[in-house]
Amino acid sequence: MSIKAQMIAGAILVALILTVVSNMVGDLLVPRPKPVAVAEAPAEQAASEPAASGQAAPQQAAQAEPEPPMPALLAAAKPEEGKTVAKKCASCHTFDPGAPNRVGPNLADMVGADIAAKPGYAYSEALTAKPGNWSYENLDAFLTKPAGFAPGTKMTFAGVPAAADRAALIAYMRSLTANPPPLPR
Ligand code: HEC
CATH class of the missing domain: 1.10.760.10 (Cytochrome c-like domain)
Known part of the structure; x- marks a missing residue:
């Protein structure tokens, strides 16, 4: 490997390391929105599922508070x-x-x-x-x-x-x- 090739390889390596490190730092500074979206999706599904499958009873019970006699x-x-x-x-x-x-x-x-x-x-x-x-x-x-x-x-x-x-x-x-x-x- 010539010195020039070594320098190029080194530069690429440094660039790679910088990319990885800056990604990690970025993650630390700015929390990724992804986990939130992942957490929301099942909750939404869970909420709409009983209605869709006709099992709305537990949901209704939670919504319409039973009135005392x-x-x-x-x-x-x-x-x-x-x-x-x-x-x-x-x-x-x-x-x-x-x-x-x-x-x-x-x-x-x-x-x-x-x-x-x-x-x-x-x-x-x-x-x-x-x-x-x-x-x-x-x-x-x-x-x-x-x-x-x-x-x-x-x-x-x-x-x-x-x-x-x-x-x-x-x-x-x-x-x-x-x-x-x-x-x-
Ligand atoms: C838009 C006008 C209107 C409103 C508002 C209204 N009423 Fe009436 N109410 C009437 C009329 C007219 C009658 C007679 C019904 C008939 O002869 O069919 C009546 C009849 C009644 C009667 C039967 C009385 C009897 O001698 O047998 C009761 C009890 C009564 N109303 C209670 C209420 C209460 C309590 C409210 C409020 C929550 C109310 N009304 C609101 C028009 C109204």
Whole structure:
């Protein structure tokens, strides 16, 4: 090997070493994004897999928190919080005893009262045809989805989706009822 060839070989060697070393230093200074991507991929797969294979049950259980049963919610419900929820109803209903009917009937003394029985209010047939009274169960069902409980009702209101909100609302209506039935157990 001539000196010139040696120098060239040496230069190549140095270049190689520099490349390797600078790569290593670069890795030390800047963490490679690759491990993150590798770590994310299986997690994504794991998340989408149950849905894809029809085994969505564990995921659903994690998402939709099971709500406590209505009697437990009612026992813990605060009428003052129900008063806030009742703002949703105020465009159509009054709540105070003796207040007039509006678009909907006055809602005082409603818990335990016969369905569709407020004097001076023109109910729909959907509601007058309903037997029974406004038990806690019936109120809860009606307020969850009025049109589901009484198809054809003229109460054009989607419902109160959260069970705790309904419980608070019913507790508020109970506080405005002179002789309410005992809370369910
Ligand atoms: C858009 C107007 C509207 C809103 C908002 C509304 N209601 Fe009504 N509500 C009505 C009407 C109208 C009726 C009568 C329904 C019928 O005759 O079919 C009614 C009937 C009722 C009844 C039955 C009363 C009885 O004498 O049998 C209850 C209980 C009731 N509403 C509670 C509520 C509550 C609680 C809210 C709020 C979460 C609410 N409503 C929101 C219009 C409304």
